Amino acid sequence: MDEADDADGGNPGAGADPDTVRCWLVDRQSRDENLVTLVYATTDGERHLRKQLSFQLLMRKPVTAAVDVDPERLEPVADPDERERYATQASTMAEDHDPDDEV
Numbered sequence: 001m002d003e004a005d006d007a008d009g010g011n012p013g014a015g016a017d018p019d020t021v022r023c024w025l026v027d028r029q030s031r032d033e034n035l036v037t038l039v040y041a042t043t044d045g046e047r048h049l050r051k052q053l054s055f056q057l058l059m060r061k062p063v064t065a066a067v068d069v070d071p072e073r074l075e076p077v078a079d080p081d082e083r084e085r086y087a088t089q090a091s092t093m094a095e096d097h098d099p100d101d102e103v
Helices: 055-060 080-096
Strands: 021-032 035-041 047-054 066-069
Touching (some): 021 047, 035 055, 035 080, 047 055
Antiparallel strands (some): 021 035, 035 047
16 A cells, blocks of 8 residues: 555545545436446546446435445546546535435
8 A cells, every 4th residue: 555545634535444445426327217327536536436226226225425445446537527527526525525424
């Protein structure tokens, strides 16, 4: 683990567990009547996690403002505009919500 992954607050995406990265909900889409796509991103917008969940699962498991993710599960955000949008939205979520808030 390098210093950028340290959970001391120096990493904008540091999670509560030093082996995870905190990601904030930046997008929720429903293009299929049975699936919802959730996108969680780091506050710098550089990395994201895309999750597809069924509506049935969402009825039993609430969506939270943030999740702590194994860094190996995160994908880079290639598009610069999307990176900027994710950074803005993740930072806003981090300022306005506790990680466990249902959103």
